Amino acid sequence: MERYEYKPLAERFIRILKLKPANSGDLHCDLIPLSLDKVPKYEALSYSWDDQVPTKKILCNGRSLLVTPNCEAAMNRLRLRRDSRLVWIDAICIDQSSIPERNQQVTHMGEIYTKAQRVAVWLGEESPETAVAFQYIEKVLMTAVLLRKDLQSRMLDLQIRRFKDNSPVLDSVLKGVFSRPWFSRLWTIQEVALARRVDVMCGSAKIDFSHFAAGSQIVAQLQAYPDAENPLLEILKRYEDWHVKLAAFVFRYKKRESGKLSRSAILELARGKSATDPKDKIFGLYGLFSALDFSLAQDINYAKPLSQIYTDETIAALLEDNSLDTFYSITDSQAVPDLPSWVPNWSDTTSPRCTTCWSFCAAGEAPPQFGIRKVDSKLACLGRVLDVIESVSEKTMPTAQDDADWKFQDIIPTVQDWAAFCDPGFTTLFRRVEQKYVTGEIFSAERFCDILIRGGAPLADPYGELEESRDKYHQLSPERVQQLEMSAMCWFPIATAASTGVLYQRMQDYPESIVSDDILTGISLALAALPQAGKYHRLVELMSQGQRMFKTEHGFLGTALPGVQKGDEVALIAGLRMPFILRPLTGQEYRIMGPAYVSGAMGGGWWKDHDPWKDMTFVLV
Numbered sequence: 001m002e003r004y005e006y007k008p009l010a011e012r013f014i015r016i017l018k019l020k021p022a023n024s025g026d027l028h029c030d031l032i033p034l035s036l037d038k039v040p041k042y043e044a045l046s047y048s049w050d051d052q053v054p055t056k057k058i059l060c061n062g063r064s065l066l067v068t069p070n071c072e073a074a075m076n077r078l079r080l081r082r083d084s085r086l087v088w089i090d091a092i093c094i095d096q097s098s099i100p101e102r103n104q105q106v107t108h109m110g111e112i113y114t115k116a117q118r119v120a121v122w123l124g125e126e127s128p129e130t131a132v133a134f135q136y137i138e139k140v141l142m143t144a145v146l147l148r149k150d151l152q153s154r155m156l157d158l159q160i161r162r163f164k165d166n167s168p169v170l171d172s173v174l175k176g177v178f179s180r181p182w183f184s185r186l187w188t189i190q191e192v193a194l195a196r197r198v199d200v201m202c203g204s205a206k207i208d209f210s211h212f213a214a215g216s217q218i219v220a221q222l223q224a225y226p227d228a229e230n231p232l233l234e235i236l237k238r239y240e241d242w243h244v245k246l247a248a249f250v251f252r253y254k255k256r257e258s259g260k261l262s263r264s265a266i267l268e269l270a271r272g273k274s275a276t277d278p279k280d281k282i283f284g285l286y287g288l289f290s291a292l293d294f295s296l297a298q299d300i301n302y303a304k305p306l307s308q309i310y311t312d313e314t315i316a317a318l319l320e321d322n323s324l325d326t327f328y329s330i331t332d333s334q335a336v337p338d339l340p341s342w343v344p345n346w347s348d349t350t351s352p353r354c355t356t357c358w359s360f361c362a363a364g365e366a367p368p369q370f371g372i373r374k375v376d377s378k379l380a381c382l383g384r385v386l387d388v389i390e391s392v393s394e395k396t397m398p399t400a401q402d403d404a405d406w407k408f409q410d411i412i413p414t415v416q417d418w419a420a421f422c423d424p425g426f427t428t429l430f431r432r433v434e435q436k437y438v439t440g441e442i443f444s445a446e447r448f449c450d451i452l453i454r455g456g457a458p459l460a461d462p463y464g465e466l467e468e469s470r471d472k473y474h475q476l477s478p479e480r481v482q483q484l485e486m487s488a489m490c491w492f493p494i495a496t497a498a499s500t501g502v503l504y505q506r507m508q509d510y511p512e513s514i515v516s517d518d519i520l521t522g523i524s525l526a527l528a529a530l531p532q533a534g535k536y537h538r539l540v541e542l543m544s545q546g547q548r549m550f551k552t553e554h555g556f557l558g559t560a561l562p563g564v565q566k567g568d569e570v571a572l573i574a575g576l577r578m579p580f581i582l583r584p585l586t587g588q589e590y591r592i593m594g595p596a597y598v599s600g601a602m603g604g605g606w607w608k609d610h611d612p613w614k615d616m617t618f619v620l621v
Contacts, residue, residue, distance in 0.1 A: 004031075004063040006095035012036045014108060015093040019078060019085045027058040027075050031093065036108055036115075042086035044116035046191040046198075047074050048181040049091065049276055060092070067091060074122040077201060087120075088112055090187075099302045106300050110194055110287020119195035121188070123180045126203025129173040134205040134212075136174070141215035177202065178216065183243070186273035186281060190288040193247040213244040250291055263294055263317040264325040268353065271329055271346055278306055278336075278347035282313045295320065306347075307338040314343045315372055324368045324381065324575050328354040330594045332563035340377045341591040342620040351561070352399070352546040354595050359455060360577040364604035368575025378589075379620045383573035386598065386606055387552035389566055389581075393421045396562045397544040411541050415452070418549045422448055422557060438555035439600040447599060451557055453536070453543045454597040550596075558598035570598060571618065572607050588619045 009015070013033050020028040034040070047070060054066035058075070067075070071091055078085060094105045113119060180202075182188055192198055198209035246269075249261060266285060275281050283300050290296070297316030298309065317326050329344035331351035339345060369382040395417040398410050423435065423443065437443040450456065547559035552570060560581050569582045569590075579601060581593040 001064045004060045004065040006098065006101070007033075009033055009101065009104070010035075011104075012108070014039070014088070014105065014112060016040075016042050017087050017089055017092055019075060019080075019087055021080045021082050021084055023081055027072065027079065029058065029075075029092075030061050036111060039115060040086060041117050042088055043078075043118045043120055044088040044113050044191070044195075045074055045078070045090075045122060046113075046119050046182070046188050047071065047122035048185045048188070050181050051276060054091075065092065070122070070124060073125055074120075074201075077122070077203070078120065088116065102302050103300045106283055107286070110190060110290050113191050113194045113287065114196075114291070116195065117197070119191055119198045121182060121192065121198060121200045121209065123177070123182050123200065123202040126205055127176065130177065130202045131205045133173045133177045134202065134207050137212060137215035138207060140218050141211055174216070181274075184274050186270055186275040186284045189243060189246060189270065189273065190285065190291075192243045193250045193288060194291055195247075198247075246288075250288070253292060261292060262321045262323075262325065263289075264321050264323065264329070266292075267313070267317055267326065267344075267346060268329045271344070272349055272353060274349055275347070277302070279304075279309055281346040282309050305338070307336050307340075307343075310336065310339060310346055311343045311377055313346070315374070318370070318372065318379075322368070324370060324573065327573070327576060327580065327592065328357050328578070328595055330592060332561045332593055340379070340621060341593070342379045343377075350399070354578070357577045357595065360602040361604045362579050362598070362602050362607065363572045363574050363576055364607040366574040366607060370575075377621075380617050381573055381575075381620065382615060383571050383618055384607070384614045384616060385582075386570045386572055386579060386601060387554050387556050389550045389564065389568045389570065390553045391421075391551050391566060392564055393418055393549040396548045397541075397546060397559075399545045411537075411544075414544075415540070418452070419448065421549055421551070422451075437557075437600065447557075449536075451549070451559060451597065451599050452540045454559065455602060456539075547597075552598075556598050556601060558596050558601075560596035561594040563593055564596075568593060570596060570601075572601075573618070578602070582618060582620075585621065588617060589621050590618050592620050 010033075012035060014036050015031045016034050016039065018030040018032055020030070022028070049068055050070050052068035052070055054068050054071075056067050056069055056072040058065050058067055058072065068091065071089065075087075075089070078087060090109070095101045192209065200207050200209050200212045253260075266288070270281065270285055273281075275284055279302055283302075286296055286300060295316070298304070298312045314326050318324065326344055327342065329346070330342070331345060331348050333345045333348040333351055335348070336345050363383070366382075371380050372378075373380075395414040397414045435443050437447060441447075544559060546562065548562045548564055549557065549559050550564050550568075551557055556570065558570070558579070564581050565583075567584070569584060570579050571582045572579055576595075578595040579598045581596050582590040583593055584590055
């Protein structure tokens with residue numbers, strides 16, 4: 001059979017897929033070119049490619065066309081028995097082999113999803129538990145509505161508990177739904193945020209997206225009992241919140257009920273999402289940018305080098321926001337050739353996100369002062385050197401896991417390594433060596449614990465509030481400081497006990513099962529018996545993940561990205577709330593190595609108290 005051949009499209013023309021009716025059998029469709037200004041009623045599909053290769057044959061205009069298994073499954077579910085259906089599906093309606101056509105059609109995608117009568121979100125084929133999960137979410141939402149959304153209602157709590165008693169695997173089922181690949185994909189953000197109406201489909205199960213979002217949020221909140229971990233809420237915030245909040249923000253913005261969102265905030269929030277083509281980490285947001293009245297930094301051009309795409313977009317964010325906030329997105333990933341160090345690798349989805357910067361003011365209230373020389377991609381900014389790094393810890397804190405399957409013992413070796421790095425006396429339960437810190441106070445276990453959680457900045461929302469003021473210094477309340485100190489003191493003896501070190505030495509020589517009923521169980525029970533300690537343990541993992549501890553020549557201690565090394569400089573930069581690690585090159589030129597937490601230098605005192613003659617211009621390359 002002949003293979004389907006795409007024909008070039010006229011300006012502002014798109015293709016709409018006419019899916020022909022059938023009960024089963026091969027998928028038959030026609031691709032119809034139509035003007036975007038005069039399109040009939042149609043739907044759009046939002047799904048994840050899942051890095052699949054097109055291997056499934058469908059018949060398009062009577063000719064063979066290959067699609068991915070996930071796309072074929074979605075089309076089978078969308079196909080009607082008696083009537084044709086008009087659908088827009090990116091993988092089919094765009095000639096993916098033609099870069100000029102991709103450039104043209106991606107420009108229209110925001111408008112395509114905005115004009116669709118409905119967007120169908122396809123999560124994949126159902127598992128035996130999927131229908132139960134969807135029914136549960138709907139039931140919880142309807143119960144909350146009937147009870148006027150009183151989440152403290154005893155009746156609501158009893159009904160939910162009764163339903164959960166009948167579904168012992170409910171939590172894992174819900175986490176399985178929320179962790180489907182669709183939630184981690186970048187393109188799906190604008191596909192939902194710009195839509196008029198959205199339905200979520202998983203096999204034969206279907207639910208309105210607004211119900212899905214509201215119901216799942218209520219489920220997570222109802223599990224958040226005091227002093228208990230809530231991994232389901234963490235997963236929701238990591239995967240679903242971004243879609244929900246942004247869709248709500250776009251809706252309010254179009255009605256002029258909301259202010260403008262910063263460009264750098266969207267870029268950073270989207271960095272954690274995946275895209276098959278790393279260029280889509282920028283181009284996949286342009287429909288959203290248009291809806292929010294952002295200027296487009298560049299024409300969509302997939303032939304353009306990735307480093308230039310990222311540089312042009314970063315410059316646009318710096319100038320449009322009049323801030324250096326994109327610096328918080330810098331990681332030590334060097335996977336993109338020719339990328340300036342001050343331009344974030346927007347395709348890096350694995351490096352930890354800097355979500356706590358708004359709790360600090362390391363450079364006081366100094367406004368940003370910077371200039372960009374596009375000809376050689378150099379950025380000059382005002383700042384001053386705080387200190388020079390003298391040594392770094394041997395271990396890097398492991399990356400936090402997404403759910404409750406994390407093992408409490410995974411971070412203990414790093415905690416003990418860092419404790420010994422700060423003070424050998426911290427590796428035993430009873431011995432404490434009193435030594436002064438650079439700020440004048442005695443260096444204590446409390447300060448060590450404070451470094452581990454990077455000052456204790458709240459982590460209520462890993463993706464931040466979209467409309468949070470970027471000018472306000474969010475100082476911790478005395479109550480939170482006291483709570484963190486109490487939790488730390490419950491946790492510290494457990495994490496740094498000499499017996500914990502013995503455990504790890506033994507685990508190198510014996511299978512874990514041999515010690516599972518010994519010291520390992522003892523530590524586990526200790527954490528379980530002290531809810532504050534268990535909660536603090538999780539906070540350490542979340543806040544210090546992917547970080548390495550360092551010590552400066554004058555005695556500052558802090559944490560930074562793993563690439564930090566001896567000789568790097570710790571700098572305060574005007575307009576930025578956190579110190580940054582700079583690597584000296586020649587003259588005034590530096591490579592910027594990412595943000596850092598420096599104990600005792602986060603409140604602006606070292607910027608205010610030092611001689612302004614020490615201000616200097618850093619040229620970042």
